[in-house]
Amino acid sequence: MNTSFARQRYLMDFTLHSMLRRKGRNLVLFTVYCLVIFILASVMFFGQAIRQEAKTVLADAPEATVQNLVMGRHALINAKWVPVLQNVRGVRHAEGRLWGYYYDTVNGANYTVMVPPSGDAEHQLQPGEVIIGPGIVANRSLIRDKYLFLRANYGEIFRLKVKDRLSSDSALVSADLLLMSEPDFRKFFQLPDDVFTDIGLTIRNAREIPTIIGKIGVRVPGSRVVTRSDILRTYQSIFSWREGLLLALLGASIVAFVIFAFDKAAGLSGEERREIGILKAIGWETSDVLAMKFWEGALVSAGAFLLGLVLAYGHVFFFQAGLLEQVLKGWAVIYPDFHLKPHIEVLQVVTLAFFTVVPYTAATIIPIWRAAVTDPDAVMR
Amino acid sequence: MSIRPSSLMISAMLLLGAAVVALFVHAYSSTDNGLAARARLVGQLGLTDLALFTEARYTRHPSQADLHSAFQDHPMSLDHFPSGSLVSPPRHNFAQPAGVQQ
Amino acid sequence: MIELDNVSKVYNEGRVNEVFALRDITLKIRADQTTVLKGPSGSGKTTLLTLIGCLSRPTVGRIHLEGKMVSGLPEKFMTEIRREKFGFVFQRFNLVRGLTVLENVMLPAYPLGLKYSTLRDNAERLLGDVEIADKAGMKVENLSGGEAQRVAIARALINNPDYVIADEPTANLDTRLVGEFLKIVEKLRTEGKSVIITSHDPRIWQADVVDRVIGMEDGRVIDDGIAAT
Numbered sequence: 001m002n003t004s005f006a007r008q009r010y011l012m013d014f015t016l017h018s019m020l021r022r023k024g025r026n027l028v029l030f031t032v033y034c035l036v037i038f039i040l041a042s043v044m045f046f047g048q049a050i051r052q053e054a055k056t057v058l059a060d061a062p063e064a065t066v067q068n069l070v071m072g073r074h075a076l077i078n079a080k081w082v083p084v085l086q087n088v089r090g091v092r093h094a095e096g097r098l099w100g101y102y103y104d105t106v107n108g109a110n111y112t113v114m115v116p117p118s119g120d121a122e123h124q125l126q127p128g129e130v131i132i133g134p135g136i137v138a139n140r141s142l143i144r145d146k147y148l149f150l151r152a153n154y155g156e157i158f159r160l161k162v163k164d165r166l167s168s169d170s171a172l173v174s175a176d177l178l179l180m181s182e183p184d185f186r187k188f189f190q191l192p193d194d195v196f197t198d199i200g201l202t203i204r205n206a207r208e209i210p211t212i213i214g215k216i217g218v219r220v221p222g223s224r225v226v227t228r229s230d231i232l233r234t235y236q237s238i239f240s241w242r243e244g245l246l247l248a249l250l251g252a253s254i255v256a257f258v259i260f261a262f263d264k265a266a267g268l269s270g271e272e273r274r275e276i277g278i279l280k281a282i283g284w285e286t287s288d289v290l291a292m293k294f295w296e297g298a299l300v301s302a303g304a305f306l307l308g309l310v311l312a313y314g315h316v317f318f319f320q321a322g323l324l325e326q327v328l329k330g331w332a333v334i335y336p337d338f339h340l341k342p343h344i345e346v347l348q349v350v351t352l353a354f355f356t357v358v359p360y361t362a363a364t365i366i367p368i369w370r371a372a373v374t375d376p377d378a379v380m381r
Numbered sequence: 382m383s384i385r386p387s388s389l390m391i392s393a394m395l396l397l398g399a400a401v402v403a404l405f406v407h408a409y410s411s412t413d414n415g416l417a418a419r420a421r422l423v424g425q426l427g428l429t430d431l432a433l434f435t436e437a438r439y440t441r442h443p444s445q446a447d448l449h450s451a452f453q454d455h456p457m458s459l460d461h462f463p464s465g466s467l468v469s470p471p472r473h474n475f476a477q478p479a480g481v482q483q
Numbered sequence: 484m485i486e487l488d489n490v491s492k493v494y495n496e497g498r499v500n501e502v503f504a505l506r507d508i509t510l511k512i513r514a515d516q517t518t519v520l521k522g523p524s525g526s527g528k529t530t531l532l533t534l535i536g537c538l539s540r541p542t543v544g545r546i547h548l549e550g551k552m553v554s555g556l557p558e559k560f561m562t563e564i565r566r567e568k569f570g571f572v573f574q575r576f577n578l579v580r581g582l583t584v585l586e587n588v589m590l591p592a593y594p595l596g597l598k599y600s601t602l603r604d605n606a607e608r609l610l611g612d613v614e615i616a617d618k619a620g621m622k623v624e625n626l627s628g629g630e631a632q633r634v635a636i637a638r639a640l641i642n643n644p645d646y647v648i649a650d651e652p653t654a655n656l657d658t659r660l661v662g663e664f665l666k667i668v669e670k671l672r673t674e675g676k677s678v679i680i681t682s683h684d685p686r687i688w689q690a691d692v693v694d695r696v697i698g699m700e701d702g703r704v705i706d707d708g709i710a711a712t
Contacts, residue, residue, distance in 0.1 A: 007596030009387045013586075014593060016386035021581035054431055056416060060424035065445065074447045097427065101438060110435045112442075120425045135432070169415030170422045175432040176441075198445075200427050224447070230473040231429050231444040238443075238468055248466075278577045281538060282591040283566030283642065285559055299390060306397035313404045330463035332435045341416055342408035377539035385599070 011292040012299070018275075019296060030304050036253045037308025037356060038315070042324055043249060044348055045316040047239025049340035054235030057173060061231050062200040064209065065097070066216060067224045074224075076195040081220050085199055088215050090208040095119075096196030098185050102150065102178065107139050109333040111178045115185045117200070125181040129163040135175030135334035137165050152188050160184070168337060175336035250355065257359045273371050280376035289372040290365060297364030301357040309349070317342045434464035448474045485512040485535055485646070490544030490554075492530050492702075504530040506702045508544070514645065517668060517678045519688040522699035528681040529650055531699070535679060536648045537565040566591065570639030572649040576631045578623040578638070584610065585619040588638045595642075602641075609637040613667060629660045636667055647671055649680045653687060665690050 019026045066085060068077035077096075085094040098115040116123040116131075123131055130148055148160045166174045186193065203209060206228075213225045276289055284292075315321060320338045321328075329335050422428065430442045439446035440462060451470035492505040505527045512518055512535065520528040533539045534546060537553055540561075546554040553564055570591075578587050588606040610616040613633040618626065623634065632652065639647055653661045661684070668678050669692045682688060688696045698706030 003596035005596070006598065007594055009385070009391075009599075010593035010596065012387035012390060013385055014582075014590070016390060017582055017586070020386070050431070050433070053416070053419075057419045057423055057431070058429070060420060061429050062427045065429065067445070067447070069447060072447065073449050074445070101441070110441070112432070112435070114426065116425075117427050120427075122425060133432070135435075166422065167415075167418055169418040172431055172433075173419050173423055173428050174426075176435045177426075177432070179426075226429075226445055226473065230471065233473065234444040234471040235431070237472070274577075275579060278573075278579060279590070280562070281571060281573070281577070282638065283562060284591075284594055285562045287559075288594045299394075303390075303394065303397065306394070306401055310397065310400045310404065313408075317407075328434075328464070328467065330434060330436055332464070334432075334435050336432055339414045341414045342411050344405060344408045375539050377533040 007288075008291065008295070011288060012295050015292050015295045015299070019300075026300070030300055032256075033301065033304035033356075033360070034308045034311075036256065037305050037352070038312050040249050040253060040352060040356075041309050041312030041349075042315050042321060043239065044352060045312055045342075045344070046321050046324060046328075046338075046340075048345045048348060049316065049343045050239055051236055052343035053172065053340055054238070055232060058228075058231055058235065061228050063203040063206065063228050064201040064212070065226045066199045066201065066220065067226065068198070069222055069224050074198075076191070077198055077223070079194045079196060081223075082196075082199055084219055085201060085216065088212055088219065090204055090212045091201050092204050093202040095200050097198050097200045098182060098191075099197050100189060102188075104150070107333055109136070109139055110176065111136060111334075112176050113178045113180060113185065113188070115182045116179050123179055125163060125179060125184075127181045127183045128159075128161055129181065130160040130184075131164045131166060131177075131179040132162055133166050133174040133177035134168040134171045135336060136178060139334060150188070152190070154190060158184070158188060169339070171336040172338065172340075176334045254355060254359065257356070257363060260360075260363055272368070276368065276371045277374075277376055280372075286372045289368070293365050293368050293372075294361065297361035298357070300364075301360040305353055305357055313342070316340070434462070434468065436462040436464055439470070440464040440468050443468050443471055444473075446471065446474070484514055484549060486510070486547040487512075487534070487541075488545045488547070490534060490541040490546060492527075492534060492539075493542040496542065503702055505534070505541075508702075508704060510697070510704065510707075512677070512679065514677045515672075515675055516694040517672055517692055518680070518695045518697065519693050520679070520681045520697050520699060521683060521688050523683065525701075526699040527702040528699050530702075532648055532650055532679065532681055536569045536571060536646070537561045538571075566594070566642055568645050570642065570644040570647045572632070572635045572639050572647070572652055574651040574654055576635040578626075578631060578634060580624050581622070583620050583622055584615065584626070584634050587623055587634055588641055590641075591638060592641050606637070606641060609640050610634075612640075612670070613637050628656050629663065632656060632660070632664065633667075640671075644676070646677045646679065649678070651681055651683075653682065653684050661686050665692055668692050 066077065066081070068075050079096055082094050082096050085091055095117055097117070100113055102111045102113050103109075104111060116125065125131065132148065146162055148162055150158045150160065152158060160180065166177060180188070185191070201212075203212060209227055209229075213227070216223060216225055279289055279292075280286070315323060317340065320340075325335060429444050432441065434440035437450075439450040443451075448470065451465075451474065487508050487510040490505060490508045491503065494502045494504055508531065520531060522528050534541055534554075537546075537548075541554050544554070545552055548564065548568065553561065556564070579590065582590070585603070585606055588609060589602055592602055592605075607616060607619060610619055613636055615630055615633045615637070618630060618634075623631065626634065636647075636649075639649075653664055656664070665687075668680075668690075671678055672692060680687060680693075687693070696706075696708060697704055
């Protein structure tokens with residue numbers, strides 16, 4: 001055991017010396033590798049944390065929302081359906097919800113405008129008052145007791161007093177929220193009194209939901225029900241391998257490694273070949289040569305992987321994924337402050353390790369296989 | 382007497398390994414970060430989605446988006462907004478409508 | 484004792500550029516002796532050396548080392564034997580660039596996994612024996628020809644082999660260094676090692692320290708005699 005470990009250490013010594021001979025090239029290789037891992041791991045950690053966040057935070061979302069579909073698109077729903085839904089057995093409470101989007105031309109931001117439910121005592125508003133989310137605060141430098149001026153589609157300008165702002169802790173769910181009173185909302189969006197955006201349901205027993213949905217389908221024709229589990233499932237696939245960004249990054253990194261492997265395999269340099277010949281002539285076995293090369297691949301890839309992982313974790317959870325912001329932000333002017341609770345999915349980390357460390361190490365060993373196996377007398381000639 | 386390169390390398394690897402273990406410990410033992418505040422607001426206002434991407438309605442409220450808002454022109458068309466590549470149309474849009482008798 | 488029994492070596496067998504490097508060599512190389520293989524280039528002396536030193540296998544025939552057949556062994560065993568029994572000094576020395584003198588000397592023993600301090604001490608002692616201990620920390624690229632040769636010899640001795648094989652050891656050296664080389668051979672002889680040298684330098688095969696000179700031409704042994712003393 002001791003001899004085995006000592007032997008590997010000697011092989012490591014040799015390979016490290018070998019690598020130091022081309023310090024620049026190997027440093028660049030290591031840095032690039034590390035960077036690839038950093039980016040992939042950052043997106044991965046971010047995604048894992050968001051998924052976990054959604055799972056926890058949306059656990060209290062409405063059990064079901066009933067939408068009206070017209071020609072396949074989400075349309076306003078008539079208030080007459082509220083008592084109908086209230087009467088469905090198993091539904092504890094049905095309430096019309098008012099929410100929509102407003103595009104602010106001043107700063108190019110989209111706000112989600114919403115009327116707080118009647119049961120929410122903390123956020124009840126009088127006409128002329130609004131509560132704004134932290135993203136809007138940041139964007140328009142508004143503080144309490146100042147006024148917000150919004151222009152409705154039909155031309156009227158609304159002067160709204162900012163009664164309060166939502167806490168910055170809640171930014172991930174409330175960054176772009178603009179809460180207003182129902183009369184203001186209806187006037188602003190020119191909605192008649194008998195429509196709602198959708199109807200939210202509180203259901204006694206979660207297991208009854210499929211049955212209730214069936215009943216709703218019969219009693220409210222043309223409707224669609226989105227359940228809480230639908231909501232939660234939406235967020236479980238976000239930022240996963242199936243989605244564009246991560247898959248593109250992973251694909252790009254695999255292609256990069258393949259190119260590197262191909263480049264290495266295409267030509268073992270004369271000097272490398274000669275060196276292997278010398279080693280074999282002086283008494284190294286094929287397995288020694290291969291082990292030595294293995295260490296070259298493994299040390300670089302494992303080192304770069306671990307370093308990239310650590311840096312990515314720091315980036316996402318201590319620096320709020322600042323670098324990703326540019327990518328994720330897209331066209332959104334309002335972007336929430338991410339103070340995510342760290343969450344690591346071991347399987348994903350292992351997958352990342354597997355798809356980067358293994359190809360790289362293989363790319364280092366495979367090209368020298370042939371040279372390692374040839375008879376050493378070539379070095380004499 | 383210079384240090385053997387393998388000694389340095391092994392030390393560096395052990396250090397990195399320890400750092401990774403520390404990450405896991407940190408992740409599994411870390412506290413709130415405002416999670417409770419967010420959960421509370423969701424319950425009070427009846428929110429259904431995270432405010433991740435505010436560009437389009439199908440990325441701002443993906444769980445509430447109908448099939449057509451996600452696909453805009455047609456299923457194979459390019460996304461109008463970059464965030465569309467990060468959020469896919471929710472699967473319940475493709476599921477059997479609930480209430481269909483088996 | 485190394486015994487070669489009807490050994491032939493063919494390169495590029497069956498192809499257009501097929502070449503018979505050695506034909507029907509039958510030879511006994513005794514231990515404790517200094518043997519020189521002489522002959523013009525192309526005579527097969529280097530090829531014979533590679534076969535004796537288990538660096539390659541014969542196409543026809545058998546080779547025995549101390550009574551055991553080695554020519555048919557799998558690569559792993561041949562490597563082990565080569566490592567234990569033979570030390571090589573190549574014509575161009577073949578030191579590994581980028582490593583120091585000390586590291587080069589230690590290199591053949593790496594696969595053995597010995598205790599580092601033991602190996603290092605052995606290597607330093609050998610460097611002292613060939614009088615180059617002061618250059619132990621120097622990179623081998625910066626050595627002169629004579630110094631490189633001494634390092635190559637020290638490297639050949641690290642595993643304490645019974646046979647030291649040197650291929651044209653003085654070909655790339657200054658005249659005055661030939662004497663230095665022969666002094667080292669003398670020393671090895673007194674330690675009981677067998678030295679096998681190829682050379683076309685008359686000063687080598689006519690040296691006092693040489694016990695036997697084997698002449699070769701066209702892949703055959705044409706002359707096998709005790710050296711003139």
